[in-house]
Amino acid sequence: MNYRKLGSIDWKVSALGFGAMRLPTKKILPRVDWEESIKLIRYAIDNGINYLDTGWIYGLGASEKVIGEALKDGYREKVFLVTKLPMFLVRKTEDFYKYLNQQLKSLQTDYLDAYFFHALSRNQFNKVKELKLMEKMEEAKEKGIIKHVGFSFHDTLPVFREIIDYYDWDLAQIQYNYMDTAIQATHEGLKYAHEKGIAVVVMEPVKGGKLADPPMEALEIMKKASTQRTPVDWALQYVWNQPEVGVVLSGMGSKKMVDENIESASNSGINSLSEDDNIIISELAETYRKNILVQCTACKYCMPCPSGVNIPENFAVLNNVAYTGKKGGMSFLINRRYKKLVNSRKKLNKEYPNGNASLCTKCGECLEKCPQQINIPEELEKVDAILGKGKKISEFYHQN
Ligand code: SF4
Ligand code: SF4
Known part of the structure; x- marks a missing residue:
């Protein structure tokens, strides 16, 4: 040492x-x-x-x-x-x-x-x-x-x-x-x-x-x-x-x-x-x-979300999509990872947050807590559009 x-x-x-x-x-x-x-x-x-x-x-x-x-x-x-x-x-x-x-x-x-x-x-x-x-x-x-x-x-x-x-x-x-x-x-x-x-x-x-x-x-x-x-x-x-x-x-x-x-x-x-x-x-x-599309460091200061959204996991999946888009051939694994998150409040796990981006109600409770100053509800909306609704990354982010 x-x-x-x-x-x-x-x-x-x-x-x-x-x-x-x-x-x-x-x-x-x-x-x-x-x-x-x-x-x-x-x-x-x-x-x-x-x-x-x-x-x-x-x-x-x-x-x-x-x-x-x-x-x-x-x-x-x-x-x-x-x-x-x-x-x-x-x-x-x-x-x-x-x-x-x-x-x-x-x-x-x-x-x-x-x-x-x-x-x-x-x-x-x-x-x-x-x-x-x-x-x-x-x-x-x-x-x-x-x-x-x-x-x-x-x-x-x-x-x-x-x-x-x-x-x-x-x-x-x-x-x-x-x-x-x-x-x-x-x-x-x-x-x-x-x-x-x-x-x-x-x-x-x-x-x-x-x-x-x-x-x-x-x-x-x-x-x-x-x-x-x-x-x-x-x-x-x-x-x-x-x-x-x-x-x-x-x-x-x-x-x-x-x-x-x-x-x-x-x-x-x-x-x-x-x-x-x-x-x-x-x-x-x-x-x-x-x-890197969303500068989330997975510190979890924004958690728990009252709507059960696993905020860092949603961002991690999106960032991985951006990576693997260039690697190619891995998208099915990413999709599987996103599908492990649920889109219905009824399916939320009480012990472990497992909600996907669509469950965000934009209550704003997480906003003050993020040390990276990420506009969490706004970014989650993009996650939902890209990973949940199949929109293209380029509609929301500039990638060279
Ligand atoms: S704004 Fe969305 S992600 Fe943030 S605490 Fe509220 S419901 Fe959860
Ligand atoms: S507080 Fe910000 S940086 Fe930390 S996990 Fe939440 S979104 Fe990511």
Whole structure:
């Protein structure tokens, strides 16, 4: 494992951090498999990972509790542990301690190495100011419950700059990968935070798994590279190559993923990519931009939908259609995947959301929740037209 500087914090951080958002789940239901998750977290720590990131809603609320169990037997002291205040649930100032105390209890610890405001956007940042939550953060820091203060971010560069300038933050967590250098906090934002001595934590280095599953055109580009890498390795190396990046989070759901990512981390380095590598990455980014129709990262923040629509699955199927349209010959598999979703409320599964796009009533409940600012009902309407009614993609999206 390679270790890196974590901004101005006195902690040599593993290049790879464990993002506990996508823990192993039981086979049928999307519920966290506790036993497997505990084993996996400990395995990652035993193999050099020393940064652990979680959140109130991760694993449908189970992630913090599982981590609490995994960090028994001396594991707690080995990691830099971070969780986040669920901003979308905070209504009043007192909620700060209501959630923090519950999180400490779930995590079975009396301190956090860092506490973040979760998913700050313009609106959530206004809430931080209106409810004077910064003062609460400082108070908790003085009490020693929180060692460092940070935020995770989903909005645009001007908002990012404003937040950075607002406080003397220790850490900032941003979405960054070779496709997203000009959206969200952007590459400029990454540099801006770094110049201020803030540790930058990168999430979504593989864009919610999308860069791990390349269209044929992207595979062809990778094949011609002088250094052969897996799609995931290309994505990760791009992020580690940036001197401004502290730790890169990966949501690892299996031992195989941990092993592969650790191997990548061991081969990583600042400014270690060649000129040829950088050309390949620019070509890959260009290809992906043409092929991804809806920029959904499958974070599931929009779920549950009151009408039972499985929002990320509908977008995943549509994106796959765009990919396979170019690969050819796979459309029957895609159709089968879409047909597994139902178009009638009577057929909805109570345990697991399985509704297709046609069930969206445009209630708008999901709109505020999407960190990618996707107009979900509008995009679902297109999914229904294309996958449900057989319309052509080109009627709704421009593909080169
Ligand atoms: S707008 Fe559609 S997808 Fe969003 S919550 Fe309402 S019914 Fe569900
Ligand atoms: S639509 Fe938005 S909130 Fe929902 S899973 Fe996709 S990225 Fe996340």
